[in-house]
């Protein structure tokens with residue numbers, strides 16, 4: 001990226017765009033400008049966030065948005081889709097090459113949507129297709145009412161095994177508040193209480209006994225590696241399809257930090273992801289799969305997805321092209337090195353980390369045992385001090401899923417800004433300073449509160465100043481000057 005200059009191409013592009021928007025609704029232009037300012041000021045440790053490149057951002061703001069393009073590349077239900085075909089084909093091609101996948105589907109609007117596409121692809125492959133074959137028809141419309149009723153009830157009677165929420169799994173892996181939990185009879189696997197790690201032998205026994213249709217691997221808050229070769233072995237033994245949701249760590253797969261047994265793509269039949277987390281693309285989702293599931297996956301729209309977002313697919317193609325460059329591998333390695341440096345800095349200062357460290361892009365601090373705080377109190381105290389994180393449950397969390405006992409911190413965003421190991425140690429010091437100085441608060445009536453915290457302003461102001469000094473040395477969007 002070029003140095004800050006009011007005359008750089010990037011400055012011109014974004015300023016002109018804001019000028020055009022300002023002519024219609026100035027408050028929107030102001031909010032967009034203010035967001036850049038805010039993002040530049042904050043020390044962002046949210047593990048699921050990042051900063052997309054100017055090229056990726058600009059690819060989204062244009063007339064590709066004006067097209068309806070239901071269907072797939074070359075087979076649309078609308079006329080005039082040749083340019084949408086171009087960008088969707090490029091996004092899929094870059095994804096296939098980058099991840100070594102047989103097939104890529106770039107239409108999902110988000111990670112949740114990608115998971116829904118995947119669940120229904122597996123249901124279509126394993127439940128619907130055999131039912132159609134047994135009835136001797138090719139299309140669901142040709143089933144008798146009785147056969148259709150039977151198939152509909154079979155859809156609702158399938159089992160899923162997914163990682164528990166407090167071990168780091170995701171709501172979309174079969175939990176009741178999400179539609180996946182209403183569709184599937186779900187059981188979850190946790191981690192070994194002694195080590196905090198996935199216990200593959202326990203999982204193997206559980207899968208053999210439960211015989212799920214689908215095993216979902218992948219997480220939002222597990223700081224260690226997952227062995228997908230073993231996961232596939234377990235799935236095969238149980239007669240399950242292995243689905244991996246790599247929403248969080250796709251950037252580490254793209255950047256060749258997670259390879260061999262730790263790369264899900266060669267092992268799982270179907271892999272879902274977001275494109276905006278460690279992968280550093282636009283907000284969106286994607287599905288990768290074997291050719292055997294290709295046709296089912298490509299029915300995602302209109303099966304569960306609204307019409308494709310061609311402008312976002314254009315941005316996915318741009319971001320995936322960036323991720324294929326050698327410097328993305330360097331980025332991914334630095335993300336992991338930084339997470340490790342942060343872990344070491346925190347532990348040296350006495351913090352307890354779930355599993356005692358990290359192998360990926362995130363850490364989970366057990367703030368209850370280290371600092372006597374709930375996650376909610378720690379999150380708020382850190383935010384007062386200019387450090388943006390989020391609270392997260394830890395295994396067997398004594399404070400439940402709302403208040404929690406954990407703080408999740410991730411390095412993808414700050415690594416994009418260029419911060420390194422020395423800065424991570426300084427950040428560990430800031431976090432430790434804040435959490436050590438924070439006390440649990442009380443309610444208005446004086447009762448102990450899991451929500452309130454007490455932190456002297458002197459401390460939060462001082463840390464906020466140091467956090468702001470720290471990031472100011474690493475300009476965000478250095479080529480963009482809106483002043």
Ligand SMILES: *Cc1c(COP(=O)(O)O)cnc(C)c1O
Pocket residue numbers: 048109110111112113169170172218219220245246247248274284285
């Ligand atoms: C973030 C995340 C999702 C959801 O992604 P959205 O784009 O917010 O829908 C799904 N699965 C996992 C594991 C995630 O971390």
